[in-house]
Amino acid sequence: MPLSKIYKLHISPDREYVKRMRILLGFVPGNLSLYKMAFRHKSMAVVLKNGTKSSNERLEFLGDAVLGSVIAEILFKLYPYKGEGFLTELRSKIVRRANLNQLGRKLGFHELIDFDSKTVNMTTKQSSLLGDAFEALIGAIYLDKGYDFTKSFITNRIIKPHIDIHTLEVTETNFKSKLIEWCQSQSKEITFEPTANAEGDSAKLFSIQVFIGGEAMASATDYSKKNAEKLAAEKTCDMLGI
């Protein structure tokens, strides 16, 4: 870094912010406004001159895509003899909302995210604000430093220290049990209903709709009823961030 830039940082009000980011990320951020944007929840959106609101949602869209691509490559190379079904399932285990929320909390994002505490609740263990900010941060790093840099950030600062891929590979989360337990803890009734015609003789596929407290949640379709229930439960867990 040129001396003039170091000097500017030392006299800038951003000095503390840069220091904090450097500790979090392991590198000195270039375009600070991107990182500030990544931690701005929509409840604190800034209104731009043309009237649109600016928060971390657009960066989240970009970061989600970049993260998906980087994880795809990591798994592609880590498992050279596994088929695409295996790779797809393992990737979705890694990037599950609940995992990204946990990761965000581990990284201390709850102290960094700029949100309106009057309207938003971040006290629940699994606030989706954390996972959203994580994806937005990946988007910010990508725009600031490029793809290869982001790939090594994800590999070395996220995957290696925080995610045990081989354990995830063999761990089969029972989403149906998880969801039922959650509903019990919330005193809510849960049912798994087959859809209207799916039980007829002609149907080869089973469709299952989850209802919690009478409210329709996710649905899923599969050739086995058990699998359709499992998939619908998983989608519902994702919707609820549990």
Place this chain on the structure above:
Amino acid sequence: MPLSKIYKLHISPDREYVKRMRILLGFVPGNLSLYKMAFRHKSMAVVLKNGTKSSNERLEFLGDAVLGSVIAEILFKLYPYKGEGFLTELRSKIVRRANLNQLGRKLGFHELIDFDSKTVNMTTKQSSLLGDAFEALIGAIYLDKGYDFTKSFITNRIIKPHIDIHTLEVTETNFKSKLIEWCQSQSKEITFEPTANAEGDSAKLFSIQVFIGGEAMASATDYSKKNAEKLAAEKTCDMLGI
């Protein structure tokens, strides 16, 4: 390219293949085996020493992710004032299976894909083999040349000449009509069924399941019944590659 490499290509049996690829791609491929793999349908899978089968399915997994990431960035930059909902929808319009199939046909993939014509039908206008091979090709280019190269390939050789983003932006495909027409042409009965409880008073969400000839197809859930039907129709169109 060093002279020795040019010489090697000229005496190699791959000479014609390289020439063909150079015309298709606009660049000289490096690792030819990747490109050959991208055009190998699973009906012609090669059995590896360890017993696993090798076709373009793994490259398709990787290419799908890289394509999603590149398109995300293109839209992010093209529409600086649009929200993530708009960006997500527009991206899904661009990467719809039917679009990628058309693109594959335009690029002449039907003459390049190595498939078993006894078991696979590529005569239908929208064979999904084409879109699959397109995604696999993106995976091959990424592994051969890196992310930035792949990004400019997608931007300059795919998006600019073949995809009119602004038209897609304003075009609202009526998937329900499209699906109904297709069913009529196939003499198949189609119904849109609300799921078991979704019509109850307590349900805030509507869930719709599509059935074609009594067989359950895709389902979708939304706050409006019309939208749930539209989404379920779109998912079914994607499943059928229409």
